[in-house]
Amino acid sequence: MKVVVIGSGYVGLVTGACLSDFGLNVTCVDVDKEKIAMLKRGEIPIYEPGLKEIVEKNQKAGRLFFEVKGDEPISEADVVFLAVGTPPKDDGSAEMKYIFSAVETFSKNHKKYQVLVTKSTVPVGTGERIEEIVAQEHSKETFSVASNPEFLREGCAVSDFMNPDRIVIGCNDQKGLKVLLDLYEPMRKANAPILVTDRTSAELIKYASNAFLAVKISFINEMSRLAEKAKADISKIALGMGMDKRIGPSFLLPGPGYGGSCFPKDTKALLKIASDFGVPLRIVESSVIANEEQAKFAVEKIVKNLPKNCENPTIAILGLAFKGGTDDVRESPSLKICKDLMEKGFKLKCYDPEASVNALKEIESLNVVPSIMDACKDSDIVVIATEWNEFKTIDLKAVKEVMATPVIVDLRNLLDREKAIEEGFKYDSIGKVFE
Numbered sequence: 001m002k003v004v005v006i007g008s009g010y011v012g013l014v015t016g017a018c019l020s021d022f023g024l025n026v027t028c029v030d031v032d033k034e035k036i037a038m039l040k041r042g043e044i045p046i047y048e049p050g051l052k053e054i055v056e057k058n059q060k061a062g063r064l065f066f067e068v069k070g071d072e073p074i075s076e077a078d079v080v081f082l083a084v085g086t087p088p089k090d091d092g093s094a095e096m097k098y099i100f101s102a103v104e105t106f107s108k109n110h111k112k113y114q115v116l117v118t119k120s121t122v123p124v125g126t127g128e129r130i131e132e133i134v135a136q137e138h139s140k141e142t143f144s145v146a147s148n149p150e151f152l153r154e155g156c157a158v159s160d161f162m163n164p165d166r167i168v169i170g171c172n173d174q175k176g177l178k179v180l181l182d183l184y185e186p187m188r189k190a191n192a193p194i195l196v197t198d199r200t201s202a203e204l205i206k207y208a209s210n211a212f213l214a215v216k217i218s219f220i221n222e223m224s225r226l227a228e229k230a231k232a233d234i235s236k237i238a239l240g241m242g243m244d245k246r247i248g249p250s251f252l253l254p255g256p257g258y259g260g261s262c263f264p265k266d267t268k269a270l271l272k273i274a275s276d277f278g279v280p281l282r283i284v285e286s287s288v289i290a291n292e293e294q295a296k297f298a299v300e301k302i303v304k305n306l307p308k309n310c311e312n313p314t315i316a317i318l319g320l321a322f323k324g325g326t327d328d329v330r331e332s333p334s335l336k337i338c339k340d341l342m343e344k345g346f347k348l349k350c351y352d353p354e355a356s357v358n359a360l361k362e363i364e365s366l367n368v369v370p371s372i373m374d375a376c377k378d379s380d381i382v383v384i385a386t387e388w389n390e391f392k393t394i395d396l397k398a399v400k401e402v403m404a405t406p407v408i409v410d411l412r413n414l415l416d417r418e419k420a421i422e423e424g425f426k427y428d429s430i431g432k433v434f435e
């Protein structure tokens with residue numbers, strides 16, 4: 001079976017590489033010439049653990065290819081995945097021009113029966129619209145349009161793809177469904193549960209899942225603010241909640257708010273979709289507001305912890321990515337905090353193991369340093385803004401030696417408070433109050 005993936009970003013590249021690992025012949029297409037040139041050289045344009053090995057192995061096996069021009073591979077493909085960006089427009093709705101430009105390319109090169117699949121997160125009803133567009137040029141018997149949303153998380157995208165909680169296939173015709181069930185047969189055999197639905201439900205499963213996860217995070221973030229006032233411990237609250245199987249322990253880690261290329265975009269797009277149907281989504285609406293407030297709450301906490309007698313404090317920011325394990329800074333709460341602190345006139349020294357280059361594209365004047373110690377040296381406060389594993393084992397003795405004043409604001413509750421206090425730090429975190 002021949003597969004083409006249009007759009008070789010975080011979603012498309014991981015999808016294409018992993019499908020080729022199941023023995024499929026896959027061509028990843030992208031308009032970004034530089035990106036394709038890198039991939040042809042076996043270089044990976046994004047930080048994703050395990051991706052380089054999978055790409056190299058399948059390129060060598062002669063079943064994974066990268067092209068800028070997709071015409072020929074598309075005309076020969078049995079399945080064409082759309083994985084181009086669907087970034088938010090000003091009104092919160094998804095920008096669909098890249099999807100429809102890719103559909104035009106598909107239609108232009110459509111010469112045999114094919115299945116066209118939306119892998120990107122697309123508004124409800126997109127499958128219908130795509131079907132209408134292609135049907136203007138081709139008879140409906142010669143193609144199927146399906147929805148097969150991706151649920152991978154950045155930073156663990158390969159393992160998420162290989163061990164999915166579910167593969168959702170939304171298809172309204174048997175012929176297209178059969179092709180996709182054949183395509184995913186190796187994963188079904190490896191016990192990946194496959195859920196077959198109608199196309200519209202599949203499109204909404206994606207938005208509803210992302211929105212619910214965002215709601216869960218905003219819930220625990222609001223609980224963290226109550227915990228501080230009530231002098232309770234948010235980690236204990238999250239533990240106690242998560243032991244209820246109906247709630248579950250994941251996505252109950254408080255922080256400076258959720259970021260990334262999905263939750264902020266998908267919650268706003270879902271609100272727009274719902275309002276177009278005249279259905280208010282009060283819970284999602286409030287979670288978006290709570291998320292924006294959480295970043296402000298984090299800045300207030302940092303400013304409140306600055307040493308009083310300090311004229312022009314220097315703030316060390318550990319972590320710039322929107323979360324640990326990725327180089328992606330899209331909607332990163334850490335960058336929002338940096339911008340806010342810089343506007344207030346504070347001097348920053350910022351370190352991130354992978355995301356510095358992308359961070360500098362967002363904030364040219366950001367003062368980025370190459371290590372944790374460089375960030376902490378002569379700083380008056382250290383802020384842990386991203387949940388990188390390496391920040392969990394910071395050498396507190398060494399850090400205290402080099403800091404001007406020993407203050408830590410741990411926005412991800414990564415450190416052990418008792419240890420920090422023992423080493424002589426003033427330690428603050430999220431959702432816990434220590435007299």
Ligand code: UDX
Nearest residue numbers: 007008009010011030031032084085086098120121261
């Ligand atoms: C993004 C969103 O994050 C995700 O929610 C959505 O489901 C798919 O789009 P991601 O892979 O993170 O996923 O996007 P990005 O990393 O921006 O990759 C999109 C790729 O599509 C880029 O490499 C871009 O060059 C390419 N592209 C874009 C095309 O190949 N053709 C186009 O017309 C537009």
Ligand code: UDX
Nearest residue numbers: 150151152153154251252253255258259260262322323
């Ligand atoms: C998310 C969804 O998890 C994934 O299923 C979907 O396909 C794409 O969007 P991603 O955005 O890559 O994945 O990262 P995720 O691990 O979900 O984290 C999103 C944001 O929430 C990050 O900013 C992270 O720091 C934050 N987060 C996550 C919390 O603040 N607390 C948590 O408990 C979990």
